[in-house]
Amino acid sequence: MKQFISVKDVSDVNALVKKALAYKADPLVDKALGANKRIGLLFLNPSLRTRLSTQVAAQNLGMEPIVFNVDKEGWALEFTEGAIMNGITVEHIKDAAPILGNYFDVLCIRTFPSLQNREDDYAEKIIHQFIKYAAIPVISLESATLHPLQSLTDLITINESMAQNKQLTNKKPKIVLTWAPHIKPIPQCVANSFSQWMTAWGEADFVITHPEGYELSEEYTNGATITNNQAAALKDADFVYVKNWSSFKEYGKVACTDANWMLTNEKLAQTNNAKVMHCLPVRRNVELSDEILDGTNSLVTKEASNRVWAAQAVLAEILESINNKIK
Numbered sequence: 022m023k024q025f026i027s028v029k030d031v032s033d034v035n036a037l038v039k040k041a042l043a044y045k046a047d048p049l050v051d052k053a054l055g056a057n058k059r060i061g062l063l064f065l066n067p068s069l070r071t072r073l074s075t076q077v078a079a080q081n082l083g084m085e086p087i088v089f090n091v092d093k094e095g096w097a098l099e100f101t102e103g104a105i106m107n108g109i110t111v112e113h114i115k116d117a118a119p120i121l122g123n124y125f126d127v128l129c130i131r132t133f134p135s136l137q138n139r140e141d142d143y144a145e146k147i148i149h150q151f152i153k154y155a156a157i158p159v160i161s162l163e164s165a166t167l168h169p170l171q172s173l174t175d176l177i178t179i180n181e182s183m184a185q186n187k188q189l190t191n192k193k194p195k196i197v198l199t200w201a202p203h204i205k206p207i208p209q210c211v212a213n214s215f216s217q218w219m220t221a222w223g224e225a226d227f228v229i230t231h232p233e234g235y236e237l238s239e240e241y242t243n244g245a246t247i248t249n250n251q252a253a254a255l256k257d258a259d260f261v262y263v264k265n266w267s268s269f270k271e272y273g274k275v276a277c278t279d280a281n282w283m284l285t286n287e288k289l290a291q292t293n294n295a296k297v298m299h300c301l302p303v304r305r306n307v308e309l310s311d312e313i314l315d316g317t318n319s320l321v322t323k324e325a326s327n328r329v330w331a332a333q334a335v336l337a338e339i340l341e342s343i344n345n346k347i348k
């Protein structure tokens with residue numbers, strides 16, 4: 022694997038899931054793989070799980086992780102070609118990224134979308150410039166449109182949960198992504214990414230439900246069943262993935278604030294005793310009710326804990342590719 026910014030960078034999704042679960046069973050088995058390799062984790066936006074799980078994963082592989090909160094401690098970066106830098110930006114990505122490429126063996130970036138300019142966000146202007154100018158393998162820690170480490174974790178958690186539930190063995194699971202209310206505009210990344218991974222995996226009956234106005238980019242939803250009828254979507258579901266996102270069409274806008282879209286135990290009763298997933302952080306009793314989050318059907322803690330194994334599997338693939346190149 023040369024980079025990890027989308028499911029398209031993965032040659033075999035099931036093999037990557039298997040590798041992650043093998044690391045969960047034996048975390049330090051490849052402690053020598055990353056010896057003498059340094060990984061830079063650059064955050065242009067906040068994080069708890071991604072930041073910490075990727076550091077733990079890197080250390081499990083013997084790497085030295087260095088975290089840099091660019092948003093709080095770094096110079097304000099410029100990403101526009103030919104910019105006359107007489108405003109608030111201090112350093113051009115063309116000058117900063119090659120240096121990062123010399124300091125590190127692998128570079129990880131978290132960079133959220135502007136939610137102002139759809140063209141720039143969906144062109145992944147920022148992460149693509151890090152890839153271009155750093156010239157070392159880049160891993161997305163969530164970019165403008167996708168969150169692949171989260172989606173890999175979600176698929177690991179679904180596979181693990183299916184293996185532990187006899188009713189789901191040898192069954193094509195029904196997996197529903199449902200929009201949930203929120204108080205402010207949220208990126209489409211997690212929803213885009215989950216949809217991209219579910220359709221690439223291809224082993225589920227995958228349904229997306231949202232209010233009118235929240236259609237996601239077709240680039241990521243091709244192959245999914247899409248409906249505005251949440252009750253119909255939830256019927257007989259085995260897994261329900263809850264997530265808010267802002268409008269793609271009316272870019273970055275909040276098109277509906279209907280609190281009735283929040284998942285409750287009453288709605289869960291219509292499912293096949295579905296397990297409930299959310300990437301976290303979650304606004305309790307806005308996006309998801311206490312009764313679900315604190316109930317026995319919630320997978321959210323397991324899901325967040327599995328972030329380590331997803332990151333470790335991806336890092337191992339990248340390290341194997343670097344080590345093969347060195348030989």
Ligand code: CP
Pocket residue numbers: 067068069070071072163171300301302
């Ligand atoms: N799910 C997730 O990416 O969490 P953080 O934003 O805390 O990293």
